[in-house]
Amino acid sequence: MKQAKSSILLVIIAFATVYIVWGSTYFFIQKAVLHIPPFIMGSIRFMIAGGIMLSWSAMKGEKIFRKDLIRSAGISGLLLLFVGNGCVIWVEQYIPSGMVAIMVSSAPLWFVLFDKPNWGANFRSLHTILGLVIGFAGVILLFWNQVGELFSKHDLTNLPALIMLLIGSMAWSAGSLYSKYYSTSGSAIVNTGWQMMIAGLAFVPGTFILQEWKTVVWESIPTESWLSLLYLILMGSIAAFSAYIWLLQVRPATQVSTYAYVNPVIAVLLGVFFAHEKVSFIQILGLAIILGSVLLINLSRYRQGKKKLS
Template sequence: MSKAAPKTDWKIILAFAAVYIIWGTTYLAIRIGIESMPPFIMAGLRYVIAGVLMLLYIKIKGEVVIDKNVTSNFLLGAFMLTCGQGTIFWAEKYVPSGLTAVLISTAPIWYIIADKRHWRTYFTSKLTMFSIVLGLVGVWVLFKDQAVIGTSSKMIYIASAVIIISCFCWVTASLWYKYNHTPGSLFKNIGWQLMGGAVACLLVGIPTGEWAQFHIADVSVRSWCALFYLAIAGSIVAFTAMFWLLERRPAPIVGTYAYVNPVIAVLLGYLVANEIITTSQVFGMVVILLAAYLANKVKFSTAA
């Protein structure tokens, strides 16, 4: 007797679609937002909007908004969303959005390196290692054709290094949440993390001089639209989807969003910003998508 085909888990598919596609669009949205808004202030406002909406949703559901886990979530968010993402807003002043996404696509490598408790499993899976190498090859193909125009090479290197460090901070914080996250509502946990990131980013704006330069009347409609898109689609939908997936799938598989995000970012650059896509870049996108598919086919023996 033939076995019945496994049931498709549409929640998993939709969650991956959110982190794959939505986060691929956020790099262009950040670029548009910082046209007329300082980077850390913009990041802080993004998290304020998203955090308030998340906690309001919790309140409407009748859950307790403030509990003993508030502090740990607040501090995690302050680190993760400032060091792991707010700094990227600053870096995009000097690095094109497509190149930023390409640099962040190193995340699956950092997941493997940082996830020490599963090294034995990861490094004995040939398909896992092949998918990582294949993904990096695709990233390299995209990277070598990504033009960097209109800024000093020194700042490009500094900002690129900041992006890589930010990526590692994001990964370590994600893994900490995966293995140490507080019990209770996922929405409440994320809501307080967003509030932590908001406070931290807005405070960073003081020593960096952003508040002295910020005038709300100077913010364009384009920047406001980008801000609200980042808050709702990027922070509420995709951010929640990532944490939900981390509770159900191995971290390196969840991290494959960083392989697909550059494809979305480069395509948007072509369609919206009139950037040229070369034949080798198209080849790189195909390789990256194949790598992401193979990584998701790996059956880890560890718990999700």
């Protein structure tokens, strides 16, 4: 019923926010962790964003201190933001954002494998399966040069980072599905606020274990890094993550997971328009394949919706 009642305009705006904003966050994460240690960056980002959302909810008179809501939000927040996003933050210190985008784009495949309540619908849908496989292939084509460079050197030093990204992608998918099926009570803003607050607190012990507070030189952090962190707080967390959590409640998980294919496309296009980067024919082919895969996945859902209405 939620899917039928949700405003089409709001769904489009939410998808656009997740697609476009998250497509730019790879770049801003890498800019931020150049000078701000990863665990400090994660704790600041999510505690401030979560604090803003919970404060706003309290000002509106919403009940924010509910044990059941905090418990479910805590589990999904740890999986999504501490493990899932935390792996991305950590790994972007060592490997290019393009490779990060490729590994993160495996998330839709994990959505299908982990979404047990929808196994029947997903595995019976040829359009969905083809769309997921083709989309992942398109992302690899999009970053074909980086893939070739990584494996042509026969250098295994980046293998732990790639494994960490794979684990992060699995955790993100599991956390998204947990949020979809178990974090249904309370408002989306309160739920999202607690997810971010608890994830932010989970980053704190790592800052002491890795002695980040001793090594960071606050006065040497450039304005560019602080502005990148501000963008991640306001746009990446408050705007895009809130839209993502809401979409999980009103749209099928496999459809929402297409963000992982579109984000790399946005990242490449931003590079073309703002950094004057050149796009190769293989990249254009990858872009076309990715967009085609998203259409395939949405076509399947559109047809299922028409059958239910008829």
